[in-house]
Amino acid sequence: MILALWLLAAFALPLFPMGWLFNRVLASLPVGWPQALAVLLIPQLGVAALRATHEGWDLPSQWAFYGALWVLLSALFYAFRALSARELGIWTRLLASSGLALTWLDWGSGATWPATEVFVLSWSLPAALLLLLAGALTRRLGGAYLGLQGGLVAVLPRLTASLTMCALALLATPLFPGFFALLRAFDRLPLAFVPLLMPLPLLWGWAAGRFFQDLLFGAYRGEPVTDLGRGPALLIGIALAAFLFVSLLGSGVGL
């Protein structure tokens, strides 16, 4: 039973190689709401599985060391994979996998359960929004493969702005919860892990650079398209603002 719970957690808080399954499950769902809901719920399932094991990181010390190493390498691997992804859904899933894998470190360092849940939400909420927006982009352009049409900001300003903000939230940009979560991980990890943790934001930043390059620059030469409505854009804005508020509040109370 315990082993099943561990496996479930490794799938839902993607650890290599179970992250492959996590990504396959998400990819198999229809684009849009189903994927968004799945990326919100599955990691919570992982947290629940961890809680059910009733075990913290109280493994033998060398196991803990290798476990943390595995977690970091998993996160680095998915971040590295995201560099070559141009399909928005795949890009989002890989970066979410990279961030969510770090939940293991948070849990291992003895964080409280509410803190761990917020940690998971730090990645899964912006990922859910991005997957929703990927659906919106697919409906407009026929696909969410970036780089084929440059300069989307000129024709889809609201959709592009929403994508940009959600991507920044997903990539642990300062003031978003991911940033504080990452800081906490830095703080709790032994110094020996820092060289492994440091490349992570670099890879995320690199992935973001490619993403923004494909999304914002260039000239749009396709058919005229309708932008995201004001209402949905406003809702996403409110969600992100609330997310920021919780983030600032949470960082103050030590979540």
Place this chain on the structure above:
Amino acid sequence: MSLTLGERLTVRSMVYVASEPIPRFWPMRTFIHHNPLYGLEDRPFAEAVVQGAHLFHARGYLSRAQYQAYRAQGKVADGELRGRITAFLAARTERLPSLDLEAWLWELLTSCCHERLIQSGDWISGAAVRAELHGGALAVPAEDLDGRLGMILGERFPKDLPVYRHVDLLFGTELGATLDDLLSKSCLDFFDEGQSAWQAPGREAGFFAAWKEVARRNVRFLLRGLHLRQLLAEEDTPEGTIAHVLRLLEVPEAVWQDYITHELTRMHGWAGFIRYRSSAKHYYWARRYPADLVDFLAVRMTLGLALIQESHRHHRTPLSGGELATLLQEQPRTAYLRYELYGGTILPAWAQRAEDALVRGRPHAIAELAAAYVPNKICAENAGQAKRLRLLAQAVGPQAEAGLMDLSAEEMDGLLAILRDWEHGEGQAWLQAMEAHYIDELVTKVRIPASEERPSKRPFAQALFCIDVRSEPMRRRLEEFGDYQTYGIAGFFGVPLGYLEYGKGSETHLCPAIQTPKNLVLEIPASLELAEEPLYGALQHVLHELKGSVLSPFVAVEAIGLLFSLGLVGKTVAPLSYHRWHDRLHGDKGVTRLLLDKLSPEQADSVIRAVQRAMIVRALARELPDMVRDQATDDEVRELREIALGHQHGRSALAQRRHMSPEAEAEFIGKLRDIYLVNRAQTSLQMERLGRLGFSVEEQVRYVLQALLSIGLDRNFSRFVLLVGHESRTENNPYESALDCGACGGGKGLPNARALANMANKPEVRRKLRERGIVIPEDTWFLPAIHNTTTDAIELHDLDLLPARHLLYLERLRNGLSAATRHCAAQRMPQLGAPARIADDPVAGAVMARRQAHDWSQVRPEWGLSRNVYAIVGRRVLTEGVDLQGRAFLQSYDYRLDPKGRLLENILTGPLVVGEWINLEHYFSVVDTESYGSGSKVYHNVAGRFAVMTGNQSDLRTGLPTQTVLKDGQPYHEPVRLIALVEAPLAFAQRTVGRIGKVKALIGGGWVRLIVLDPEDDYRAHVFEDGSFHVHPGSGRAAARLSEPHSVVEGAS
């Protein structure tokens, strides 16, 4: 394998021919406005635009939406547009009786929101579009698929395009971009003109030779995996290297010429600069570090080949054109899918699947995917096309849609062909319709004199301004404020000169870029005291040296870094006060004179002696530390000179007196010869150069006479004749010289004004002018001045030479100029973002203009020549009092003083061509801000002190920045070709134009629009269009009286 001389010459001539379409790019210190399609000016404008688009990947016209916006503002002549449609359809052979094609094309022009209605798909056909319109779809039989794909790929991958470009399109590699980066870096290293602290070694040997030496050991290339050693070892000469690389790439010899053209035009900024440099004999850096396009191409092709080889090793991409052709032939489905994906034309829904399939590389799966993809692609392209046609038909009217549905497949093909061809030439139709609007406007604005009498009243002052569009408002203001008579003349005042400014080390050509001056003018200080560098200047020099040094920042930042912040804060917070303070500290160069008269051989010899003597005195002070300046007598210095020149042998008296050893004396004499250049060879060279110095009296008379006659000023001279050159003074602006005088080759016009004034004030010149019928009164004084177009201030020069009796009138003159300055500046400021009310507050306007000039964060200190549209060659009476909004080049000309048409010839070959270059530079910078223009200034960095790049590494950015031609993202400069109006009898003008091949080609090819206003034909305007002259219906005295009686000037002031 070495090439024979003949083969080398063949390669060299190929490069020469291939480079013809690339416009020369002058260093930005003297920015030359030029036509980016200058190399294609032998063709008609429309044809050249198409060719330019092909070569430079640029567009030649605005978008349809932008033209529609102009039409909404009433700036497009609808009649002209309809006429173009009618003429286009009349020339077509297709017959589509069920469609009103005129209505279709009109609707397409005026209401279609697409950039192009007819898409550029590979699969669009009349039959398929028709099938889509009727709800079906047309499939390609599977057995034909490979054949069709082969045809498509054959068109997409021509053999004359660079191999790396094809590899990029098929494999998503970025060889082209990487190659551009590496080449930019290599060029920056070699062509640097003093910006870098550490210079590249061995530059004297030439670009290719120097690069080759460095490339063999270049760690950056090694780290990239580029194996250059072997490549470079196989050929010595650049021509041999080019041929060798082309053979390795298996490029057929028949297409070498076109292949080379594509390679060179890929970075046309660098290529244009090198092309200019290799042809500029006077250019110091070119003489010192020679380079030409053969070198450039050899470096580019070597790097390109190395990148292709590196890509082949890592990604198994084709190694040559031959391998590429095999891939296209044997695996058309894979190649097509690759092209769709990496070329960015794939349907987005299929992109990820295609990428996955290509990464896995299973041929069978790829072939299956391609077979499944193509029907979807066909469907998408034709459905999109059908939808657009249907929408257009609905906009035309209900019958049009029914007509569209009734078309057969062949008729549908015909409709598509008509629409495609129309869209191909639509930009030209819009352009001509816009120009028709401006021609109408000009014809109605021009004032027709009621009398041909010439005014006899003597004005208070006459002012000759440059033809530059920015002079027009100033002239108008000046004429409003007082008894001023103004004239327009090319800003070099017809005096082409090479100018060596005091304190500068190299000569500047102050004349249109198409001329090469024969005469050199020196500026020399009038002060007889020995020049002592002002303290502030010396301090600035030291700081500059410190900044340039590699090591000093480590030690100097803490010590003196704060000093720099003073300037930083001052320039930012209080630019005007800082500038005043800076000027006070800096000190000016004082009173100077121009060495304008030709020297006799004796005088030249005397000058050289004086210079050499000064050098020897300086050498004594520097090389013999214990020597006090006054210790050497004149005789001793003379003796040293004779010994250095080899005229005298033995020991010098000075050496004996100072007990110098023979070795020390020989060493000192050696230094005199080698370092201080007191030697025979240098003496003959200097004698030769001094031969260029100054103008003979005859030349001076000729220049003055020509300048006065060309503007129609042959009598009634006033007390002051101002010769107003112009310049622009701005801060932190690499484009500053673009705002200077185009007729002075991007330089400042003051030296030419001073030179002509100096000539015209000479009694001897005036005496000879009198003999030729030009009587300049004794109390007339030619006074040079400079118009700063950023602040509109006019500063008088050489006032120390002004006769005492003129001083009485000086204040009145200055007051008039100041008033015009303030009002001009105030009128201009609202266009630069100031509130509209400032137009009524001249003092505030003038202050704001000064602030603009000194604000180092200002990206748009003035609009410069933006919005230029007209060139008017004629008497001022045609435009006096007419508000031309600073959009016209005004060249004064009176055909009655030019019976043979020689003066008009000069105007057409000089000022008109300069105007055309300026106009087309602006035109193309607007229609394609990235390829012909230089993009946003915000991202620019100065490269090598001669150009700008975008970011830290790019092609040199030619053309004008968006801040010069756009406002709020929309064109501020309205892109139309220069409309030149010449006041002269039609037959006379035709004869004159016919004598000048270049101008005839420009007008015939439509690079300039010509209107001849014929005073002997009731002032009717004859517009040249489509190969012949047509009378403008709204022109002539009769039309003017009917439509607007006041446009006939009574009394012709």
